[in-house]
Amino acid sequence: MKHSSLSMGLLLLPASILVLAFFALPMVQLVITGASGEEGLAAYWSILTVPRHREALIATLVLSLVVTLTALVISTIVGVFLVRNKFPGSNLLVSMLTFPLAFPGVVIGFLIIMLAGRQGLIGTVSQAVTGSKLVFAYSMTGLFLGYLYFSIPRVILTVMAAAEKLDISLEEAARSLGASQWRVIKDVLLPALKPGLIASGAICFATSVGAFGTAFTLATKIDVLAMTIYTEFTLGANMASAASLSVVLGLITWAALFIARSLSGNNVAAAG
Amino acid sequence: MQRKTLFYSALALTLLTVAFLVVPVIMSVMAGLTKNFFLGIKSGLTLEWVVQVWDLYQDTIWRSMGIALACLIITLVAGVPAAYALALSKSRWARIFEETLILPVAIPGLAIALALIQTYGGFREFRMSWAFILVGHVLYTLPFMVRSVLAVLSSIPLHEYEEAAASLGAAKRRRFFDIVVPNAMPGILAGSLMVVTLSIGEFNLSWMLHTPLTKTLPVGLADSYASMRLEVASAYTLVFFIMIVPLLIAMQKFGETGRARKSARR
Amino acid sequence: MTMTQTGSGSTEISLMNCAKSFGGQQVLKPVTLTIEAGETLVLLGPSGCGKTTLLRIISGLESPDNGSAVLFNGEDVTRLPIEKRHVGMVFQSYALFPNMTVRQNVGYGLTTGQGNERLSKAERDARVEDMLKMMRIHELADRSIDQLSGGQRQRVALARAIAPRPRVLLLDEPLTALDATLRDDLRMEINALLRSLGITAIYVTHDQAEAMALGDRIVVMSKGTIEQIGSPEEIYHQPVNMFVATFIGATNALSGKWTREGFVPDGQEKPVATPRSSAFGGNTLCFRPETIERIEESHNADGSLEGTVKTAAFLGSCHRVVVEMPGGQRLTLEGAWASAPAPGDVFKFKIDEGGVLPVWSTNQ
16 A cells, blocks of 8 residues: 555654654753753762762662562562462462552652651561561662552563563473473573573663662662752753652663563553 | 582572562552651551642642653644654764763753753743743653654554555645554553653752742752751651552553563564 | 356456566566466466566555556556455465454455445445355354364455455465365365356466466466476477476486487387487477386286386375386376286386476476
């Protein structure tokens, strides 16, 4: 069927207007603003030269990396387990594990407060048992748990999709050749899951780097990059600095997702 | 016995993970329904907090629903034709356009929000209205609509259907509405569910783009978390769950039937 | 069979210098051809020969290069898009709309307002009903496409294409997706249908048996050009070149030399076929497997050939043998012989005088 470039243009017109006017143009503006401060273009280096920014960057990257690795380990075990073992209630478990997928970051922050905040479950239990109240929702640990909370459902979904496609005869073949359980996992299962794990790990990483709502709700003392940007913007009213940091943040998440997509062809949201 | 140990340790980890995800939700729901959370259930159940939330925050609920609906309409009008064009064209330009369209998903909401404020913050009327938030939501959700529809359109012999319809005398417009749209319907429905769910729960953009008079539900939530007593915050969260959970269930069901249909065809 | 077809089906189609290039390469060399009203024309050739391109040009799905013209009953439709040409088309994959029932599929072309027909709802329903009955898919009317078998889909596709009473029916390898027995049944049915409708039909296929069974005339194509146009008999018995001879039916090409005495095969001294003036200098004698006469080994006949049976098969109505000639060349021969030949036997035969195909040389 022949379609003239005119009709193609018409079909793409509404989306083009939206993306050009409200994304491309503002992003260009943002990049320009980033260089409009006192330091000019050097603002883009401030993330490395200004100690407060550098610390935020390092904290963000380390946190995201640890969250990603933890989420991958847990999700791989749980995901493969649930694909391989069907028992009464296993479908319910899958539903419960994937439900939080669409919870926004603020709500997740609140849930962490419910768990480990001043009136939280862990605090109450620990007080009853040891006499001292354990409260860590507002610390790095709380942030870690929050990020883990929104990462696990996404990674589990990817792992389960990949595990369902696995050819079980490969494992049977390995076993028939005398491979131990551990060797089967190491030599057959993990290599087969690897592309999916790399992809969902990258998505998880990007999401964590860009996440804002959870940190915001926990009002944590730890500055992650998103919080630094927010503070620069609201308290410091330093638009140039906020802009340049945003651009760097955007580049990091985009790069991570770009890698993820070239590895898997999937696309998942970055905002948390 | 090695296998059995492995099974039980994996099961234990699974249950622990489920507990980690579900227990706080249950606690939050309980907190929203008990008279005094600190004293526990024994203080009695009440709808007092929910009523209070309704009085204080119902405007945010209506606004979020309105924005989600407007967002859905815009993403349908812009996204479905775009997905159709991208499904038809194999050119390099189409792929570049697709990349650009998807890009807002890869950039944190905070950065997009700052960019929007930078560029359009000066237009006061616009800046003060809920349309400003809507713009952010559209940017963020449009890729999901396009992707979802494009995935369905790429999996069917769209060209042949169109050729067949044309051979039967159908002109472009008829083909689009008689053939393309009905056959893309699973993708349109899945995309719509996704758009509404994401829009209702969107915080990062909304927080930056809102004004005191244009608070959305998640903005109100953040507000209540910071300033209200735990029971009210919980009741508010409960309202949010009540809105979002049916959408999530629909999405899960939809995903299952979609998968089932696909495997049945094979 | 209720036949309510109007004269709209009998359209004469003229192609003038129809050519098509893709990216600077001419995949269809200029074709000039007239398809008579009511005729079934088969476009036959291997994949990539340009037959589908030609069909798509006639349908309006493809626009031909400048200087080409397509005429429907003398009216120039070259620049008319397919939706305005009022053609009926059956696709290789059927392209039935999955979002519609059988009935809706068949009726779709009546709702688009093509042609000059304006039908009332009642008339449309009646027409669809007629079509469903005619194609014997009436009981499937309210099924969805997913629930149909391949053969049923084929009928729906045909009904859908015919329902708007198109000026010409275009069929693009409509039987390829079916299994062999179903294919034979449907081939006969399509044949009967086309005859009874009296509609101009153009049928694309790569299957020569299908072409022979269906075509009033066959256009044999290869590499973007027409090799031969003719009735099935002409194409079979009078192929104009080696391509047609070998593409249509089984052909043995015995190498040797056409001399003034006739054809002398390699490794033999006596001619085995009478001389033909046009064949002089040629190096091949082509004949069909069945145009031979088996000769008893003891018999001595003029112009006989002899070889060793390599494989032998009984096909029910006849025997088929592969015979190796003294020069090493292998020939496939068929016939209803009283005694079954066995591998290793000496096979003696004579080529029928009328069976010699008018193709004399391999480099034609």
